Amino acid sequence: MAQSTETTDWVSRFADEVIEESERRAPGKPVVVASGLSPSGPIHLGNLREVMTPHLVADEIRRRGHEVRHLISWDDYDRYRKVPNGVPGTDASWAEHIGRPLTAVPAPQGSPYPNWAEHFKAAMVEALAEMGVEFDGISQTEQYTSGVYREQILHAMKHRGDIDAILDQYRTKKAPAKKQQSQKPLDEAELEAAEGSGAAAEDDGTGSAGYFPYKPYCGDCGKDLTTVTAYDDDTTELTYTCAECAFSETVRLSEFNRGKLVWKVDWPMRWAYEGVVFEPSGVDHSSPGSSFQVGGRIVGGIFGGKQPIGPMYAFVGISGMAKMSSSKGGVPTPGDALKIMEPQLLRWLYARRRPNQSFKIAFDQEIQRLYDEWDKLAGKVADGTALPGDVAAHARAVGTAAGELPRTPRPMAYRTLASVADITAGAEDQTLRILSELDPADPITSLDEVRPRLDRAEAWINTQVPADQRTVVRAEADTDLLKSLDDQGRASLRLLLDGLDTHWSLDGLTHLVYGVPKVQAGFPADAGPKELPAEIKVAQRTFFALLYHLLVGRDTGPRLPTLLLAVGQERVRKLLGE
Numbered sequence: 001m002a003q004s005t006e007t008t009d010w011v012s013r014f015a016d017e018v019i020e021e022s023e024r025r026a027p028g029k030p031v032v033v034a035s036g037l038s039p040s041g042p043i044h045l046g047n048l049r050e051v052m053t054p055h056l057v058a059d060e061i062r063r064r065g066h067e068v069r070h071l072i073s074w075d076d077y078d079r080y081r082k083v084p085n086g087v088p089g090t091d092a093s094w095a096e097h098i099g100r101p102l103t104a105v106p107a108p109q110g111s112p113y114p115n116w117a118e119h120f121k122a123a124m125v126e127a128l129a130e131m132g133v134e135f136d137g138i139s140q141t142e143q144y145t146s147g148v149y150r151e152q153i154l155h156a157m158k159h160r161g162d163i164d165a166i167l168d169q170y171r172t173k174k175a176p177a178k179k180q181q182s183q184k185p186l187d188e189a190e191l192e193a194a195e196g197s198g199a200a201a202e203d204d205g206t207g208s209a210g211y212f213p214y215k216p217y218c219g220d221c222g223k224d225l226t227t228v229t230a231y232d233d234d235t236t237e238l239t240y241t242c243a244e245c246a247f248s249e250t251v252r253l254s255e256f257n258r259g260k261l262v263w264k265v266d267w268p269m270r271w272a273y274e275g276v277v278f279e280p281s282g283v284d285h286s287s288p289g290s291s292f293q294v295g296g297r298i299v300g301g302i303f304g305g306k307q308p309i310g311p312m313y314a315f316v317g318i319s320g321m322a323k324m325s326s327s328k329g330g331v332p333t334p335g336d337a338l339k340i341m342e343p344q345l346l347r348w349l350y351a352r353r354r355p356n357q358s359f360k361i362a363f364d365q366e367i368q369r370l371y372d373e374w375d376k377l378a379g380k381v382a383d384g385t386a387l388p389g390d391v392a393a394h395a396r397a398v399g400t401a402a403g404e405l406p407r408t409p410r411p412m413a414y415r416t417l418a419s420v421a422d423i424t425a426g427a428e429d430q431t432l433r434i435l436s437e438l439d440p441a442d443p444i445t446s447l448d449e450v451r452p453r454l455d456r457a458e459a460w461i462n463t464q465v466p467a468d469q470r471t472v473v474r475a476e477a478d479t480d481l482l483k484s485l486d487d488q489g490r491a492s493l494r495l496l497l498d499g500l501d502t503h504w505s506l507d508g509l510t511h512l513v514y515g516v517p518k519v520q521a522g523f524p525a526d527a528g529p530k531e532l533p534a535e536i537k538v539a540q541r542t543f544f545a546l547l548y549h550l551l552v553g554r555d556t557g558p559r560l561p562t563l564l565l566a567v568g569q570e571r572v573r574k575l576l577g578e
Helices: 010-025 045-063 092-097 116-130 140-145 150-158 160-171 174-181 188-196 263-274 291-301 323-328 334-340 343-351 366-383 388-398 414-424 428-438 453-464 479-484 487-499 506-520 535-552 560-567 569-575
Strands: 031-037 068-074 136-139 214-216 226-231 237-242 248-252 259-261 316-319 359-362
Touching: 010 031, 010 045, 010 388, 031 045, 031 263, 045 068, 045 316, 045 334, 045 343, 045 388, 068 140, 116 334, 136 140, 140 259, 150 160, 150 214, 150 259, 150 263, 160 291, 214 226, 214 237, 259 263, 263 291, 334 343, 334 453, 343 359, 343 366, 343 388, 359 366, 366 388, 366 414, 414 428, 414 453, 414 560, 428 560, 479 535, 487 506, 487 535, 506 535, 506 560, 535 560, 535 569, 560 569
Parallel strands: 031 068, 068 136, 316 359
Antiparallel strands: 214 259, 226 237, 237 248
């Protein structure tokens, strides 16, 4: 693969750096890596890179025998910004909750979860478990409302002038940074990623009464449309007013837990509080004047901590979404991907690319090519011919420091399983019959041997392949087409029919269908490409098109050897006019 030399173990290089930095900062203590996710809506495959980058590094550190914590901060105390499109069980009435914490917003109708944040968090937690991602989850709602950060909040308020001075150095850079970013418009996935990766565009605490890095949620309407109008450092008395409902109150911040630090102060505060050594960030946080850059100044200048090693990660695109786009109203989630691919393949897609390299996850026909590539790599790893970078990426895909992920015992080609699922419409008896005939010398005796890959291929066929592209085998022979054939056409069918008994296996039928045009042209059936004239390829395409028309009424379809096995010998003979 072309990327192999480029990706020679980026994970190991980061692990080296993180271990060294952790020993320098906190000798003998667990290494801390972190991710941050906002459950403001479906947590999608772009957000997954926020988790997989530190997960892979953390796992490599664990493999080396070090203790490591991978924190996932659930930013569930963030404000609810908008009602996402296409979320089942929601309507325009959810807009009345804009401005409240995500944990104070009702879950979509019919959800078993107590609030909006828990609803979307649950799907991600389930997907991460399936992918073998070990982490410590931290609810920012719990942290803030229990007073865990009280000391940090009071410290930030006391040093608000210093924070304001740092932020002021970057406020003048906002315009050019925006101009620079707008030169390349963000596509849908990138916009979704920017929206869900943290409050990058949230206000920084500036108000008419001065700068305050803390924002209360209103005691009446529960929203964050509040402005701090006064604060006393000695008594910690804070007064605010709400623009939404005109409520105003004075509270003692040393006892008050219904609010949070603004994002550009909150993030570096957590770096210092948790001792984070490694945390990646998306491009929306890595531009000039962004949260990550500003946070680097605040974490050291205000909180006495250090900025993490923080590689920028590129966006993840989606190739083909079929029903996904209209039904979901956004880009797919890890759970969506895991319905059509095994966790090993999804892990591999993130492991084989450096964080700053973009890539696409396939929901269209490209998934078949990806699976072919994955299976080919597995073969090379098994026989010792894979390159070192590919061996490392494969090892990180198939398991973690805790052990191998559950796998398909007999990983048959995904495209073959998809073709069979397409033709049989999921009928298990027919599926087993076909699969058992693929290799008569070593037949499959139970569908459990090809699961869960078979289930993923069936799900892909059922959810991602449009109805007009599904394969429907003819019920009756096309007598008009059979009557119209010339002598060569009839002879080609006769050669195929005569060879069915002795070639009834996947390899045998492959040899047979490719061999018929060769034999008709006077060459041996096993003649290689170098021995044949170019016209043979044309003859093969013509023969294949004839077979597809006679079997499924189209020019193309699943691979012919698989299709013939699926249709069954008796029915093939009937449809081909015998």
